[in-house]
Amino acid sequence: MKIVSSNLLLDDETDPVIWRGPVIAGMVKQFWTDVVWDHVDYMFVDMPPGTGDVPLTVFQSIKLDGIIIVTSPQELVSMIVEKAVKMANKMNIKILGVVENMSYIKCPDCGKEINLFGASKVNDVAKDFNLKVLGKLPMDAEIAKAVDAGEVETLNAMNYLKDALQEIEK
Ligand SMILES: [Zn+2]
Numbered sequence: 001m002k003i004v005s006s007n008l009l010l011d012d013e014t015d016p017v018i019w020r021g022p023v024i025a026g027m028v029k030q031f032w033t034d035v036v037w038d039h040v041d042y043m044f045v046d047m048p049p050g051t052g053d054v055p056l057t058v059f060q061s062i063k064l065d066g067i068i069i070v071t072s073p074q075e076l077v078s079m080i081v082e083k084a085v086k087m088a089n090k091m092n093i094k095i096l097g098v099v100e101n102m103s104y105i106k107c108p109d110c111g112k113e114i115n116l117f118g119a120s121k122v123n124d125v126a127k128d129f130n131l132k133v134l135g136k137l138p139m140d141a142e143i144a145k146a147v148d149a150g151e152v153e154t155l156n157a158m159n160y161l162k163d164a165l166q167e168i169e170k
Contacts (some may be wrong), residue, residue, distance in 0.1 A: 006027055013033070021155060032061065032062050050080075051084060066096040068098070069085070069131070071101065072101050074118075077122075097132035101134075102139050103117070113138075121159065
């Protein structure tokens with residue numbers, strides 16, 4: 001998995017990136033134009049939440065197959081999703097679907113799924129905007145641990161997400 005991130009270019013990785021929108025947008029563009037990617041099967045551009053400079057730049061300057069909207073189960077989600085949907089529609093970008101992150105946690109004792117932030121709303125939101133629900137991802141300390149250790153691909157983290165990922169692949 002090849003990655004590039006502004007953090008990788010800093011002298012000290014704890015330095016904050018204190019740049020205004022246009023500068024960040026320029027950097028994102030350069031990640032697309034100036035990085036030698038060779039052949040990659042899939043390229044993901046992980047974007048900050050909202051409809052600011054970065055998504056605008058990405059939508060305008062990179063030929064996208066589509067976008068995946070990532071939400072969480074809170075109340076404001078439908079408004080935020082609506083903004084993203086409207087932005088994508090205005091710019092003729094295809095929406096591949098919606099993923100609910102932090103959807104639930106699994107009880108370590110009995111395996112019951114607990115909706116930490118209240119009941120999932122992703123199905124309703126998806127229906128409102130005629131979107132496909134690609135999956136609901138749980139919060140899982142094991143995954144967080146693996147990510148922090150830089151071992152997400154070696155640990156069984158992907159097993160935890162297997163069902164969700166299979167759903168996405170469908
Ligand atoms: Zn339990």
